[in-house]
Every structure is written in C-alpha cells, then in structure tokens.
Amino acid sequence: MFEIGARKNIPNDPAPSRWSYKLLRLMLSPFLRRLVFYGVPVFLLMVVTAINLYDENRRDQLRAFYDEIYLSVVERPEFMVNLMSITGASDEVMQDIREVVSVDFPISSFSLDLDHMQKEISGLDPVKHAELRISSGGVLEVKVIERIPAYLWRREAGLEVLDETGAYVKNVGSRLDYPRLPLIAGEGADLQILQVEKLLKAAQPLENRLRGLVFVGERRWDVVLDRGQVLMLPEEGAASALERIIVMDDAEELLARNIRVVDFRIRNRPTLHLKEGAMEELKEIKLMQLRPSE
Amino acid sequence: MTDFYQSQRAMRAMRQAALQRGVIAVLDVGSTKVSCLILKFDGLAYRDEADGVGPLAGQSGFRVIGSATTRSRGIGFGEIYSMQEAERAIRTALQSAQKLANMRVDHVIACFSGGRPRSYGLVGDVRVDEQIVSENDIARVLSACDVPEYGEGREVLHAQPVNFALDHRSGLLDPRGQIGEHLSTDVHMVTVEEKVILDLAYCVKRCDLELAGVASSSYAAGISSLVEDEQELGAACIDIGGGATGVSIFLRKHMIYCDSVRLGGDHVTRDISMGLQVPETTAERIKTRSGGLFATGMDDRDMIEVGGDTGDWERDRRTVSRTELIGIMRPRVEEILEEVRAHLDAAGFDHLPSQQIVLTGGSSQIPGLDGLASRILGQQVRLGRPLRIHRLPQAYSGPSSASLVGLSLFAAHPQDEWWDFESPVERYPTRSLKRAVRWFKENW
Numbered sequence: 001m002f003e004i005g006a007r008k009n010i011p012n013d014p015a016p017s018r019w020s021y022k023l024l025r026l027m028l029s030p031f032l033r034r035l036v037f038y039g040v041p042v043f044l045l046m047v048v049t050a051i052n053l054y055d056e057n058r059r060d061q062l063r064a065f066y067d068e069i070y071l072s073v074v075e076r077p078e079f080m081v082n083l084m085s086i087t088g089a090s091d092e093v094m095q096d097i098r099e100v101v102s103v104d105f106p107i108s109s110f111s112l113d114l115d116h117m118q119k120e121i122s123g124l125d126p127v128k129h130a131e132l133r134i135s136s137g138g139v140l141e142v143k144v145i146e147r148i149p150a151y152l153w154r155r156e157a158g159l160e161v162l163d164e165t166g167a168y169v170k171n172v173g174s175r176l177d178y179p180r181l182p183l184i185a186g187e188g189a190d191l192q193i194l195q196v197e198k199l200l201k202a203a204q205p206l207e208n209r210l211r212g213l214v215f216v217g218e219r220r221w222d223v224v225l226d227r228g229q230v231l232m233l234p235e236e237g238a239a240s241a242l243e244r245i246i247v248m249d250d251a252e253e254l255l256a257r258n259i260r261v262v263d264f265r266i267r268n269r270p271t272l273h274l275k276e277g278a279m280e281e282l283k284e285i286k287l288m289q290l291r292p293s294e
Numbered sequence: 295m296t297d298f299y300q301s302q303r304a305m306r307a308m309r310q311a312a313l314q315r316g317v318i319a320v321l322d323v324g325s326t327k328v329s330c331l332i333l334k335f336d337g338l339a340y341r342d343e344a345d346g347v348g349p350l351a352g353q354s355g356f357r358v359i360g361s362a363t364t365r366s367r368g369i370g371f372g373e374i375y376s377m378q379e380a381e382r383a384i385r386t387a388l389q390s391a392q393k394l395a396n397m398r399v400d401h402v403i404a405c406f407s408g409g410r411p412r413s414y415g416l417v418g419d420v421r422v423d424e425q426i427v428s429e430n431d432i433a434r435v436l437s438a439c440d441v442p443e444y445g446e447g448r449e450v451l452h453a454q455p456v457n458f459a460l461d462h463r464s465g466l467l468d469p470r471g472q473i474g475e476h477l478s479t480d481v482h483m484v485t486v487e488e489k490v491i492l493d494l495a496y497c498v499k500r501c502d503l504e505l506a507g508v509a510s511s512s513y514a515a516g517i518s519s520l521v522e523d524e525q526e527l528g529a530a531c532i533d534i535g536g537g538a539t540g541v542s543i544f545l546r547k548h549m550i551y552c553d554s555v556r557l558g559g560d561h562v563t564r565d566i567s568m569g570l571q572v573p574e575t576t577a578e579r580i581k582t583r584s585g586g587l588f589a590t591g592m593d594d595r596d597m598i599e600v601g602g603d604t605g606d607w608e609r610d611r612r613t614v615s616r617t618e619l620i621g622i623m624r625p626r627v628e629e630i631l632e633e634v635r636a637h638l639d640a641a642g643f644d645h646l647p648s649q650q651i652v653l654t655g656g657s658s659q660i661p662g663l664d665g666l667a668s669r670i671l672g673q674q675v676r677l678g679r680p681l682r683i684h685r686l687p688q689a690y691s692g693p694s695s696a697s698l699v700g701l702s703l704f705a706a707h708p709q710d711e712w713w714d715f716e717s718p719v720e721r722y723p724t725r726s727l728k729r730a731v732r733w734f735k736e737n738w
Contacts, residue, residue, distance in 0.1 A: 014386065015364075015382040015383070015385060015386045016385060016386060016389045018385070020389075021385050021388075021389050021501070021502075022502065024389055024392065024393065025392070025398055025502060028392060028396070028397060028398035029398055030398075
C-alpha cells in the first residue's frame with residue numbers, strides 16, 4: 001500500500017548520485033590518483049622530516065642516537081681485537097712493525113683498516129710480504145716474510161745489504177756482520193743484480209780469490225781478485241768473457257802471474273797490464289837465462 | 295543523411311582514439327538489465343590503417359577488466375522512456391564497473407534492441423576509373439547506392455557492404471587492386487528511430503562519457519552466439535530479451551537482415567502476474583524457478599507456492615500446479631516465436647543454404663524452449679551462448695549476455711561500414727590536382 005504521490009522506496013536499487021559518480025571518475029583519473037596516493041604522502045613525510053630536523057638540538061640528538069646504536073654494535077666483544085701476533089719476523093723488524101702499526105688495543109675490528117696496515121707493513125724495507133687477518137678470539141695476526149740478505153753493496157754512504165732482487169734491506173756497519181755475502185760496488189749495481197748472479201756463478205772456480213764485483217760507469221763489470229788483480233769485462237757477454245779468462249787461467253795459469261789487470265773490454269783484443277816492476281823482473285830473468293851458466 | 299554520416303565518422307574517430315588509449319566500455323542497454331564491460335586493449339598495436347575494406351586486424355588482444363550489471367530502469371522495449379531513470383541505471387553500471395576495473399573510461403560503445411530496426415538491401419553500380427579498383431572506386435560505388443526513402447525521423451544505424459561484384463565475379467570481400475570494369479556492391483542498411491539513438495547519446499553524455507559507437511543488439515548477439523560456419527552458411531540468431539526479441543540473419547559472415555520483435559520475457563512475466571494475481575517480482579521468481587513449456591503428468595502434482603503478503607491466509611497460501619504455469623507461459627512464448635517466424639519468412643530465410651536457428655538472450659533459458667522453437671521455426675534449432683572472451687567473468691557467460699559479449703567483439707573487430715570510407719566528393723580537389731600533375735608529367 002503506497003500513499004498516492006509518495007515515492008516508491010525500492011531498497012534493491014542502489015544508484016550513485018551524480019556527484020559521487022563524478023567524484024569517483026575524478027579520483028580514477030591517473031594524475032590525481034598518483035598525486036593522492038604517492039605525491040601527497042611523500043610531500044607530508046618530507047614536510048614532517050624537515051620540520052623535525054630544523055632544530056639543531058634534535059639533529060644532535062639524532063646523531064647521538066645513531067652513534068650510540070653504531071657503537072653498541074661495533075663494540076660488542078665479538079668484534080673486539082685484543083692483541084697482535086707477528087710471525088716470521090726478526091726482533092728488529094717486529095719492533096719496526098709495532099712502531100708502524102700504532103694501534104691501542106683493544107680496538108673494534110670495524111675501526112681497523114687492514115688494507116692500509118698491510119701497505120704500511122709491506123712498505124718496511126726488510127719486509128718482502130705481509131699478510132694480515134683477524135682470527136677468532138680477537139687476535140690480529142700479522143704474517144711477515146722478510147727479505148733474505150744476498151749481497152753487500154758498498155756505497156759512499158756506507159755498506160748496504162741487498163736481497164736477491166736487488167732490493168734494499170738495511171745498512172750495516174761492517175763487512176764482518178755478513179762475512180759470507182759477496183761484495184759489490186758501483187752506482188747502479190742494484191739494478192743489474194741478475195748479472196751479478198750470473199757472474200758469480202761463472203766465477204765459481206775463482207771463489208777463493210774473489211774479493212768482489214765493481215760496476216763501472218753504470219755499464220760494465222770489473223771482477224776484483226786478491227793481490228790487487230782486476231778482470232775488466234765487456235758490456236756484452238760479460239759472463240762468457242769471464243769464463244774465457246778462467247779457461248785461459250786453467251791453461252796458462254794466467255792469474256797466478258804477476259799481472260795487475262786482465263783487460264777484456266774488447267773481446268778480440270785482450271790486454272794484460274803487468275804489475276809495477278814486473279817488466280824489469282822479467283828482463284832480469286831473461287838475462288839470467290841468457291847468461292851462460294857458471 | 296550527411297549529418298549522420300558526419301556523426302558516425304566522429305564516433306569512429308573517437309573509437310580509434312579509445313582503442314589507442316587502450317580502454318573502452320561496452321554497454322548493453324536492455325529492458326531487464328543494463329550491463330557494462332570495460333575492455334582493455336593491450337599487447338597488439340592498433341594498426342592505423344584508417345580506411346579500408348577487410349577487418350581491422352591487430353586489435354583483437356583485449357581482456358575484460360571490469361564488469362557490472364544493474365537492474366534497468368526507465369527502459370522498455372529496448373528504448374529509453376524515462377531519461378533520469380535510464381541515466382541512473384547507466385551510471386550505476388558504469389560506476390561499479392569502473393570501480394572494479396580501477397580505471398576511468400571515457401568512451402562507450404552501446405547497443406540497444408529497440409527503435410524498430412528495419413533492414414534494407416542497397417545495390418550500387420559504377421564503372422571503374424583506371425582498370426584497377428582503388429579505394430576511391432569503393433567509396434564511389436558505395437555512394438552510388440540508391441538509398442530508399444526510409445522515412446522521417448529515422449536514422450541509419452548500420453550500413454555495411456556485404457558483397458562486391460567485379461564484372462561477372464561476385465562474392466568478393468575486398469576488390470581493391472583487382473582488375474575489372476564494372477564494380478557493383480550490395481549494402482545492408484539498418485535504420486532505427488532517430489529519437490532512440492539521441493536519447494541514448496544524451497544519457498551517455500550525462501554520465502560524462504563519449505558515445506564511441508552504437509550497434510543494434512540483435513547484430514551484437516549474432517556476432518557472439520553464431521559460430522563461424524553458421525555465420526558463413528547462413529543462420530538466424532534469435533535474441534529473446536526482456537522487452538524485445540532481436541532477429542538477425544547472417545550469411546557469408548555478414549549480417550544480411552536485422553529486425554526486432556517487440557515482445558520478450560517481460561510479457562511472459564506479465565502474463566503470469568496477471569494470470570496468478572501476483573506482483574511482477576513474484577511472477578518473475580516463479581517464472582525463473584519453475585517455468586517451462588512442456589507439461590508432463592508429473593507437473594500436475596508439482597505444486598508451486600505462489601505466496602503473498604496481504605495478511606489474508608487463504609490468499610497468501612495459494613498454490614498453483616506447474617501445469618497451470620506452463621499453460622500461462624506457453625501461449626505467450628508461442629506468440630513470440632510465431633512473430634519471429636513471420637519476420638524470418640518476410641526476410642526470405644527459407645532461401646538460405648543452411649537454416650540454422652540459434653536461440654539466445656535471457657529468455658532462451660526457459661526449459662523446453664528449443665523443443666517448442668523447433669516446431670515453429672524449423673528443425674535446426676540450438677540454444678546458443680556467447681563466445682568466451684578473455685577474462686570474461688563467469689556471470690557473463692550465459693545467454694543473457696550474448697549481446698554484451700558480441701558488442702565487445704564488435705569493438706575489437708568493427709565491421710567496415712559505409713562511413714569508414716572517404717566520401718568521394720571530398721576527395722575531388724586532390725584528385726583533380728593529381729590529374730593535373732600527371733598531365734604535366736606526360737606532356738613535358
């Protein structure tokens with residue numbers, strides 16, 4: 001029963017009003033959608049953050065808060081390094097390493113710059129190679145391989161020890177500190193250390209008489225023997241020249257004679273310098289041989 | 295005519311814009327329900343081949359992203375009789391569909407079954423200009439069709455070239471590029487009452503949307519319900535809706551006849567309502583729950599509670615047997631089918647090579663309809679459902695959504711219409727310029 005003129009109220013007839021329809025369409029337009037769902041929240045977030053950070057105290061607080069959290073993680077006992085163990089180094093070098101790596105233990109492993117420390121330690125002269133690692137139990141392990149002294153190099157400044165690659169190891173006061181090492185001299189000799197090795201090998205038969213090698217004019221080598229004898233070698237093929245001299249020595253006992261210099265600088269023209277007075281001595285001997293035996 | 299030609303071209307341009315944007319809504323304005331699908335075209339690029347014969351391929355990749363159905367109001371016989379109410383119904387459907395799609399649509403393709411559609415077959419004949427048939431020749435032959443007087447206040451809804459003949463070869467789909475002298479065409483034209491389209495356009499406009507196309511719902515139902523061989527060999531699609539029954543005949547994949555009978559399921563409901571003295575909602579419920587067309591002995595004992603809320607016990611506890619209900623429904627359904635038969639006969643359906651009849655639409659779900667229809671319409675009757683389209687909700691897969699799904703297919707594969715071709719008059723200046731250029735080339 002309906003009143004005449006009354007609007008029939010139909011419950012199952014939901015229709016959106018014109019305005020709600022328009023609003024829905026507006027909200028579904030892509031630009032506005034993005035603005036409402038991304039633009040406005042991001043903007044609000046930024047505004048809130050900016051207002052908060054405007055205050056200096058609050059910034060400090062934040063920084064302190066952050067630091068606290070950082071420290072609480074970093075300074076956990078699991079991350080702490082308590083001592084350093086150095087292996088493979090002599091006492092002297094160990095001292096040097098401790099000087100270079102001046103760290104106050106205990107320290108967090110986050111604040112250790114292992115790469116830098118490795119570079120520092122490798123930069124030490126007597127150190128050939130260094131390995132660093134933090135092992136469990138908070139130990140900073142430093143594994144060092146030292147340079148092995150191979151040559152003594154006499155320079156104007158003093159006596160230096162070189163390893164087999166010619167790298168500088170240290171200064172020594174006296175030759176007697178390393179009596180077994182071969183002696184070399186001359187500027188630039190450390191750069192030609194491979195040649196030294198070859199020459200020494202070739203000079204093996206003369207070992208007992210060998211005093212040292214001299215690099216002359218940064219281009220060629222002299223072999224110095226005892227009794228002031230000098231073997232001057234050419235620039236090219238020094239080792240073979242030396243071998244030739246040794247062969248000559250074997251055949252003619254060249255070096256046992258009264259000779260000061262064997263000049264082999266020009267291969268095809270070996271020259272001998274006699275010692276002072278040797279010529280007179282030779283003459284006398286000849287004269288004695290010529291004189292009829294009495 | 296030219297006015298409508300222009301507005302159809304405008305709608306076509308809008309449809310292309312919508313397809314390029316990728317979202318379009320299809321709207322079925324029916325007498326029982328107003329339903330809406332929102333289609334998203336993606337993946338396949340729209341081939342911008344503005345004018346041409348042949349299906350506009352490459353736009354088939356679409357899926358349904360939103361759907362809504364609402365009870366229709368202010369619409370009867372597939373025509374709008376109350377603008378505000380119809381607008382509310384359309385607004386409701388579109389709002390829920392947009393909400394579901396979470397996307398805003400601006401273009402709508404709509405279909406309706408009313409407006410007293412009338413079919414015309416037109417014939418055009420023209421001599422080919424330059425031996426080879428060009429697009430311009432097709433436009434010329436289309437404009438050479440002699441348009442009959444279809445009366446004041448009527449408008450062309452569809453004008454589809456269904457056949458081209460070049461000299462003695464008929465049945466060409468696309469004569470472009472072929473060599474011949476005489477080009478003739480058959481055009482199928484459908485006119486409806488102008489007022490119906492204008493009302494619909496106005497309602498859609500009031501919902502802040504643009505009407506990007508209109509189609510007859512019997513045509514749309516035919517597209518979706520007839521399978522390919524039926525469309526090819528000849529079949530009729532009977533779309534029995536609430537307020538109107540659409541009839542469309544297809545041959546060689548083109549619609550060749552379109553009509554509408556102003557009878558439908560609502561009339562059956564009204565008969566039940568009058569016969570049983572119940573409100574229409576109750577009558578509708580009884581029809582859908584217990585309706586039928588063939589009574590058996592069992593139905594005599596099958597008592598249906600009619601119900602009521604008058605407070606009078608005798609009246610509220612009434613029951614009717616199912617046989618009585620069938621007795622009410624059957625004459626009306628028979629009447630509808632007889633009417634359809636008359637229209638089919640008038641259209642010359644008997645002469646088609648195959649006379650398949652497909653029943654679809656909401657009222658085709660009455661049990662036993664196919665049996666009754668085969669007595670009245672012919673032996674080859676089947677019940678049809680719409681094709682499946684991508685992501686179509688289950689609720690829309692029934693026969694009552696045939697025209698909605700068909701409209702989606704229509705949106706994806708629009709049939710070439712008359713107005714898809716440039717009118718030859720417009721092109722005349724450029725052509726004369728071309729001729730002048732050619733003359734210069736030849737004589738210099």
